[in-house]
Amino acid sequence: MLAVITQVANGHTVRFERRLKHPVEKVWSMLTENDKLAKWFSELRVDDLREGGIIKFDMQDGTFEEMEILELKEHSVLEYTWGEDQVRFELYPEPKGCRLVLIEKVSKITAHTPRDIAGWDVCLDVIEALLEGRTIESRKDVWKIKYDKYVQAFENLPQA
Template identity: 55%
Template structure:
């Protein structure tokens, strides 16, 4: 399901909802255990897992970006800097598994915004596939398809001149 995008005060939020048929502990480990994290987001590495801790983003050119952990509660919340924005994972136990809510705050829209929206969408799909013991044939093809959908979503927002919108 495509994310919902809303304006809240002076920022936008993109909200993704996923239900996994796996425990909170299993999903949490996908976000915080570097071995498992590497399976779905090779550029990220948890260095210091705590409120105020550190996650590194490997730019794949020998340089790294330090991203501060802004909110942390084991098995419930992991939020960290994402450029000028914030990437936030929230987990809760539900019948038959775990509810994951991912929220990206977006301070301003740029060409990178659509790439990130499609990228996060595919990342969440890959987490689910890994947990289910499946593979996604081509992450790149998946990303391209979602890129078009998120580009349409943002274009629809621009054309409508809306200050907030829900997925359509």
């Protein structure tokens, strides 16, 4: 299922929601512990896990982009800057695991936006697979299918 894209005052929000059969603590560790984070988003690294702390994005050219942690509530909320945008993970305990919500606040839709959103969608698939002890054979193939759908979804948005 594709993310829900909503127009808001300062751009758009893109909301993903997954129900996982794992406790909040286990999913939280996937988002915040570098050894686990590296398995689903190898370019990200938590440098300082606190509000005002830093997550680094390895640009793969010897440089790093620093992203500030805007909100942190252990086992519940992790929000940080993402370029000009913001990424927010929310975890909600449920009887058979937890609900993971990822919201990206997109200030301006560009040709690159569907690529990023498809990437987040695949990342969530990979998190779920890792938690379940599965692997995704070709992330690139899964991404391509999702990317084509997100290109269409963004093209079909009402023009402001």
